[in-house]
Amino acid sequence: MADARADKAFPVSWDQFHRDARALAWRLAGEARATGGFDAIVAITRGGLVPAAIVARELDIRLIETVCVASYHDYKTQGGLQVLKGVEERVAKIRGGEGAGVLIVDDLVDTGGTARVVRAMLPKAHFATVYAKPMGRPLVDTFVTEVSQDTWIYFPWDMGLSFQPPIREGAPG
Ligand SMILES: O=P(O)(O)OC[C@H]1O[C@H](OP(=O)(O)OP(=O)(O)O)[C@H](O)[C@@H]1O
Numbered sequence: 001m002a003d004a005r006a007d008k009a010f011p012v013s014w015d016q017f018h019r020d021a022r023a024l025a026w027r028l029a030g031e032a033r034a035t036g037g038f039d040a041i042v043a044i045t046r047g048g049l050v051p052a053a054i055v056a057r058e059l060d061i062r063l064i065e066t067v068c069v070a071s072y073h074d075y076k077t078q079g080g081l082q083v084l085k086g087v088e089e090r091v092a093k094i095r096g097g098e099g100a101g102v103l104i105v106d107d108l109v110d111t112g113g114t115a116r117v118v119r120a121m122l123p124k125a126h127f128a129t130v131y132a133k134p135m136g137r138p139l140v141d142t143f144v145t146e147v148s149q150d151t152w153i154y155f156p157w158d159m160g161l162s163f164q165p166p167i168r169e170g171a172p173g
């Protein structure tokens with residue numbers, strides 16, 4: 001679950017995140033060829049901003065919009081989901097509206113709560129994330145890596161370098 005019960009840790013370095021976001025862009029490039037491309041990206045803030053920048057660079061997409069959603073107010077604790085900003089009219093009207101020709105990008109789906117709300121705004125959009133947990137996976141069209149539901153993903157922008165005690169000191173016995 002997306003809460004304090006998430007007891008496995010999956011730390012991701014900047015280097016790893018860049019590689020995974022680029023792998024997502026490769027998959028989306030195939031999708032773009034098959035479906036007529038993407039006219040715009042909608043990044044789900046804040047976590048989606050980082051992969052959105054990488055995907056936009058790789059696919060040469062210049063029209064970038066945001067949907068601003070907050071759901072995890074404290075570390076690992078899901079609060080009420082708040083939509084702080086929806087989609088601008090110009091993007092909502094692309095190719096006849098409802099998200100046709102639009103790529104939605106987020107860093108991950110966990111319970112799928114955020115994805116469900118944003119998909120409802122743009123039902124015809126393609127929804128992409130770098131990581132997916134099983135509960136949210138059915139809501140995502142393209143992703144790169146699945147992790148178990150009880151895993152917490154630590155993103156590089158939430159971490160810093162810190163001293164690690166030698167294994168010998170922490171070892172039992
Ligand atoms: O599938 P869900 O259970 O909805 O969880 C996934 C969402 O939670 C995180 O965002 P968060 O609301 O923590 O905000 P942030 O992107 O600003 O960190 C993450 O970036 C996803 O957007």
Ligand code: HPA
Pocket residue numbers: 002072108110151152153154155
């Ligand atoms: O596993 C996670 N890591 C970081 N942020 C998150 N928001 C929901 N789930 C996660």
Ligand SMILES: [Mg+2]
Pocket residue numbers: 044045046047048069106
């Ligand atoms: Mg987010």
